[in-house]
Amino acid sequence: MTTSTMPRKSMNPAIKARKRRARPADIARMALIVVVCLVFAFPYFWMLLASLKTNVQISDPSQTFVFTPTLENYVRVFETNNYGQYLTNSIVVAVASTGISLLLGVPAAWAIARFNMGKFNGLIxxxxxxxxxxxxxxxxxxxxxxxxxxxxxxxxxxxxxxxLPLVTWIMTGFFRSLPEELREAGLVDGLTEAGTFLRISLPLSVPGIATASMLSVIFSWNNFLFSLVLTDSTTLTLPVALYQFMAYAGVDWAGLMAAAAVMSAPIILFALFAQRYVVSGLTAGATKG
Incomplete structure (x- = not known):
């Protein structure tokens, strides 16, 4: 018995040419991404290095990358500047304000999307x-x-x-993107309007909630003006506490860099944890169905 072999189809020369032409473009795109990442990451990298130096080392260009590191700045930040209290204040304010915004904003956004109150959303x-x-x-x-x-x-x-307006605006777009058939199916199965929100819309809105939470926390964490005017020495948050390292005679750059590193670490970790939800949450209102 003989077996016949099927001839192997050769790739179209035009497709091969397009693939060859795409390789330099891919390399250029990757190089551009690397350059952009380095540009944005270098200030934070320099801040981390400076937080491990003394003020003399920071002002010495020869010790930009090669130096003897020290943790003295971090010890001074927490022991002499009451930074632990300021860190606690920032966490309490950010978590409480974001929680209240979500508690009020998510149901409001669902109602605005459900009953087509677009003008009301613009007013908010x-x-x-x-x-x-x-x-x-x-x-x-x-x-x-x-x-x-x-x-x-x-x-x-x-x-x-x-x-609250930020949370409401983001979540309204997300709820509008949910298929109407899901709510109608819930009503057919005996759910009330509130039941469809709690058991259908809310579980599906996790990406939008994560996005709204992250943006709200970032705003609260970085806000300087409200804390400067409305608080006292016991309720200061981290942005205002950074000014303790700036005096009339000079700036304690080493301590300032250590304090800035401590301030940015929690929000960066939170952003890394929630970033996979951000794109889907921000673009949820772009399509329907």
Whole structure:
């Protein structure tokens, strides 16, 4: 018995040529990505190196990369500058304000998307566009009458005022992207409108919630102006605490770099943990179905 062999199909020369032409483009694209990553990562890398140096080493160009590292700056940050308390204040304010924003903003976004209240969503977003400095004077007056100035609650409330519109806007686009058939199927199965939100829409909205949470936490963590005006020495957050390393006579660059490294580490870890949800969350409103 003889077996016949099928002739191997050769690749189209035009396809081969396109693949050969694509290789230099791929290399150039990869090189561009590497260059962009280095440009953005180098300041943080330099900050980490500077946090392990003394002020003399920082000012010496010959010791930019080759030096004897020290942890003295980190010890000084936590032992003499009360940085642990400021770190705790920042965590409490960021978590509390983000939690309240999600608790109020997610149901509001679902209602706006469900009942097509697009104009109302635009009105909410207007609160995010208003410059925060315009709100400081009336806030300070109202909060001082309420006896809240100098407490952590004043920061939580002020951050919610800015974070809530952001959460609502992001989640509205996400809920609009969910297929309407899922809600209708839930109603057919006997769920109420609230039941479809809790058992169908909410579990499917995890990427959007993660995106909104990360952006809200980043805003709260990095906010300087509210903490500068509305807090006292016991409720300061990390952005204002950095100014302790700046004096009239000079700047303690080594301590400042160590404090900045401590401030940025938690938010970077949080962003790395949640980053896989960010793209899907931000682009959820781009398509429907």
């Amino acid at each position: 977003l207007l609160a995010r566009i208003v410059p925060a400095i315009l709100l400081l004077v009336p806030w300070y007056y109202v909060f001082s009458l309420a006896g809240l100035v100098g407490t952590s609650w004043v920061l939580v409330i002020s951050h919610v005022f800015v974070g």
